[in-house]
Amino acid sequence: MARAAVEALGGAMEVPTPEPVSTLAPTPKPVLSSPRKATGAVPVRKLASTVAAAAATAAAAAAVRAGGWVPPPAGCRIRSGRQLAAAQTPAVGANRVSDLLCLLAEAGRAAAPYFNADVQAGGEEAGQASSEGQASTAAAPDVTEPAAMPAAAIAAAEAAKQLSRSAGQEHMRCLRAMALAALPAWEVRRVLACRVLAPAEQPSVVLRLPVGASRDEVRVAFRRLSLLVHPDKNRSVGAAEAFALVSGAASKLLGSSS
Secondary structure: OHHHHHHHHHHHOOOOOOOOOOOOOOOOOOOOOOHHHOOOOOOHHHHHHHHHHHHHHHHHHHHHHHOOEEOOOOOOOOOOHHHHHOOOOOOHHHOOHHHHHHHHHHHHHHHHHHOOHHHHOOOOOOOOOOOHHHHHHOOOOOOOOOOOEEHHHHHHHHHHHHOOOOOOHHHHHHHHHHHHHHHHHHHHHHHHHHHHOOOOOHHHHHHOOOOOOOHHHHHHHHHHHHHHHOOOOOOOOOHHHHHHHHHHHHHHHHHHOO
């Protein structure tokens, strides 16, 4: 009887039909990309930097082609007289753009033989001092004459200032190379600036020696400085007169210490 009841109940039960399962993958939602990350778009800053680099390079190349000597830019600190006479030899590798421009301005046209024909073109002294003999025996430059520097140096300095550190490296190397080439002329101008000093203090300042230096110190200073300004090694305008001042200063100090 119990079995009959179970069978009757099971027959009356309805088994629910399972719902069909879809085999299709869900449709993905569209992902909207940001306009800033769109492919092919160039950032405004990068584009402006590229344009500035091209303009600065073109200006520097045009200045090199034009050549000539121009006045130094405004704000360029140029020493003369006693300040220049007592100055130490600049370290070109560690200097800033402004310091390199000041060095070139202080060297002035005395450095003309160290620059190529493109830099000298257009200047009053173009074609002069083309050989070592002409350069070393030329008249000494006047220390009071207006300062001048190659136009290519100013163009390289402006390009280095406008561009980033990496983009302006080539212009900075060019400026340092010009300053390094002008160092012999700068040393000549420094020695010639000692002419404004009193005769008693001139020898010590020329050789960069303290008052009362020993004979050995005088000989070492003379040997070092004479190698820098000797007309056979220094092609700068006025090297012969600078060497005469160095020789005279050493003779006076050695004679006074004997």
